[in-house]
Amino acid sequence: MNATDLAIDVSHLVTHYGSRKILDDISFQARQGEIMVIMGGSGSGKSTLLRHLLGLHQPTSGSIRLLGKDITQLSADEMYDLRKNMGVAFQGGALFNSMTVGENVELPLREHTRLDENTMRIMSRMKLEVVNLAGFENLMPSELSGGMIKRAALARAIVMDPRLLFFDEPSAGLDPVVSAELDELILILRDAMNMTIVVVTHELESAFKIADRITVLDQGRILMSDTVAAVRASSNERIQSLLNRKPRNEAINPDEYMERLTREIF
Amino acid sequence: MEIQIEDRPPYKLVRLSGDVDLHSSPRAREAILDCLKLKAPLLVDLSAVSYMDSSGVASLVEGYQTAKKQGLEFALVAVAQSAMNVLKLARLDKVFPIHASLDERMAQQR
Amino acid sequence: MTLNPLLSFVSQVGQRSLQSVREVGYHAALLAEAFYWLLFGHWRRQPVRLGAVFKEAVGVGVNAIPIVALASFATGMMLAIQGIYTLRTFGAEGQVVLGIALSVTREFAPLITGIFVAGRSGSAIAARIGTMQISQEIDALRVIGINPVRYLVAPLLAAMLLTLPALTILSDLVALFGGALYCAGELSLPMGIFFERTFEVLVAEDVIHGVLKSFIFAVIVTLIGAGNGFNVSAGAEGVGQATTRAVVLGCIGIILADMVFTFLTSR
Numbered sequence A: 001m002n003a004t005d006l007a008i009d010v011s012h013l014v015t016h017y018g019s020r021k022i023l024d025d026i027s028f029q030a031r032q033g034e035i036m037v038i039m040g041g042s043g044s045g046k047s048t049l050l051r052h053l054l055g056l057h058q059p060t061s062g063s064i065r066l067l068g069k070d071i072t073q074l075s076a077d078e079m080y081d082l083r084k085n086m087g088v089a090f091q092g093g094a095l096f097n098s099m100t101v102g103e104n105v106e107l108p109l110r111e112h113t114r115l116d117e118n119t120m121r122i123m124s125r126m127k128l129e130v131v132n133l134a135g136f137e138n139l140m141p142s143e144l145s146g147g148m149i150k151r152a153a154l155a156r157a158i159v160m161d162p163r164l165l166f167f168d169e170p171s172a173g174l175d176p177v178v179s180a181e182l183d184e185l186i187l188i189l190r191d192a193m194n195m196t197i198v199v200v201t202h203e204l205e206s207a208f209k210i211a212d213r214i215t216v217l218d219q220g221r222i223l224m225s226d227t228v229a230a231v232r233a234s235s236n237e238r239i240q241s242l243l244n245r246k247p248r249n250e251a252i253n254p255d256e257y258m259e260r261l262t263r264e265i266f
Numbered sequence B: 001m002e003i004q005i006e007d008r009p010p011y012k013l014v015r016l017s018g019d020v021d022l023h024s025s026p027r028a029r030e031a032i033l034d035c036l037k038l039k040a041p042l043l044v045d046l047s048a049v050s051y052m053d054s055s056g057v058a059s060l061v062e063g064y065q066t067a068k069k070q071g072l073e074f075a076l077v078a079v080a081q082s083a084m085n086v087l088k089l090a091r092l093d094k095v096f097p098i099h100a101s102l103d104e105r106m107a108q109q110r
Numbered sequence C: 001m002t003l004n005p006l007l008s009f010v011s012q013v014g015q016r017s018l019q020s021v022r023e024v025g026y027h028a029a030l031l032a033e034a035f036y037w038l039l040f041g042h043w044r045r046q047p048v049r050l051g052a053v054f055k056e057a058v059g060v061g062v063n064a065i066p067i068v069a070l071a072s073f074a075t076g077m078m079l080a081i082q083g084i085y086t087l088r089t090f091g092a093e094g095q096v097v098l099g100i101a102l103s104v105t106r107e108f109a110p111l112i113t114g115i116f117v118a119g120r121s122g123s124a125i126a127a128r129i130g131t132m133q134i135s136q137e138i139d140a141l142r143v144i145g146i147n148p149v150r151y152l153v154a155p156l157l158a159a160m161l162l163t164l165p166a167l168t169i170l171s172d173l174v175a176l177f178g179g180a181l182y183c184a185g186e187l188s189l190p191m192g193i194f195f196e197r198t199f200e201v202l203v204a205e206d207v208i209h210g211v212l213k214s215f216i217f218a219v220i221v222t223l224i225g226a227g228n229g230f231n232v233s234a235g236a237e238g239v240g241q242a243t244t245r246a247v248v249l250g251c252i253g254i255i256l257a258d259m260v261f262t263f264l265t266s267r
């Protein structure tokens, strides 16, 4: 891979919450126009990885290059400029509750551009059309259903036509039809705008449908970061159990197990 | 982004070329709205557009709406693929009158 | 725990003071950042919007007028009742005007205004920012490239600095009116005379003293409200605790600051 067409290049990322190590030596890449799905069991560190990719935390060590810029080294002003090329749809939507849906979607435009009022209005309505929320711009977020909130959050994330889109758990808590529609939308967006899209998800089906590459996390480490076909064909036990939804059946070490149960009992 | 304005009676022709993005689209918008103030039917040539974002599309939408209100013709001609993708994203390819080329439109005129 | 209880007590006190110091430092940094955005935001092309300042000013200032006016009126009357009662033992009821005028402008008006705004707005600020913190709205602001301090705290601080002094002056007037009304009834002192004497004894410095305090209170209420909001981490319960803390610490902060300010300036 040529370093210049890498939209995302994470190398040797190590992060801690307090003194607990959460991510350990994470490295992976994604090219412009690729859809990268991050998978892994609960607590494996997916959300933590995403928060670091978004520059919300400073990692302990390692580098995160987005569109060629190492965000762990950027000044506030450089980061500010980079953020114009990044869109994020959070798991819970994180719409601003004091604003209407339309105002939410327009906010990035208001902050970052000096476009005409009409242009901003049309742009935000176009994005609401794209996510099938036409005509809802005057509602408050509290008046929307869960799936509508997710779509409105997506509209806000793409209103600036970002080159990087991050999407946390698009399908969580949605019925299969709605989540299939969201998958479709992700593909359309990539095709139309050549966005690089990072999706965090549990849903296997959705992951296989949209991903170009899949990164599998397990207990803060990368098990694999490869094409969909390679992940499917992997012989790694943990990956297979994730794919086949088998419960973990790790070998038990009786002494360690007893130690865990009886620790700090006197 | 470059803007060329030509007279192709009865039309005004606005040729956009290069990147129509957040920085340049306000100029495109102004050019389109200015031409419409002259009460001339308008063609917008997008053949040389290398990239168009939704602010560019929004400018076209506003132009089209303004033309409609005045009963003037407004059409896109020779839409480059990249611009077409963005139009399709919001299903606007089904809304704008689009002609494959300028010649085609002029031929129909006769 | 096999630790000596005394040792554990000492260590707890130590931890607490360390935390307090950290908290004071945090609020100082918050204040510096809010002022930075107010002063240099335009130059960084991330201005604090006037519309937002205006909206907050209505919320924290204009909407507080009825309650502050009512409290001030009652306080003015109360001072008159108490003053006449006390001074009567010396046969010096006539001096009550002086007492009311000075204590209202220098102490009671700024204090009453500060406490009521802390109760009304300090809690509201903490609740609003705390809720935004747990619903990831603060993160959303940051990823859009909007600094949360610039967007949420700076307009509030500006609004507080504008409205609290104005409310304090309003409180001055209403409290004096309350006092005058009672004196008119009790001492048959015409209102005109009351205000005439008031403006004879008052010097500009007295009113300025009160207004200066209200600037300090504005800073305290805003910072304690916002700081507690930003530090919410755990759910709805956390928001509840933050609002309570914002009110309690806000009121205590105001009273302590009042004491220190009065001590430093009135000797």
Ligand SMILES: Nc1ncnc2c1ncn2[C@@H]1O[C@H](COP(=O)(O)OP(=O)(O)OP(=O)(O)O)[C@@H](O)[C@H]1O
Residues within 6 Å of the ligand: A017, A022, A040, A041, A042, A043, A044, A045, A046, A047, A048, A049
């Ligand atoms: N704010 C935090 N403070 C301390 N530890 C945290 C925090 N957030 C997450 N963790 C820890 O980090 C680890 C990874 O959590 P993370 O939320 O990244 O997992 P996840 O893969 O997103 O799981 P899920 O699929 O359940 O959302 C967990 O062990 C969790 O306890």
Ligand SMILES: [Mg+2]
Residues within 6 Å of the ligand: A046, A047, A048
């Ligand atoms: Mg998670």
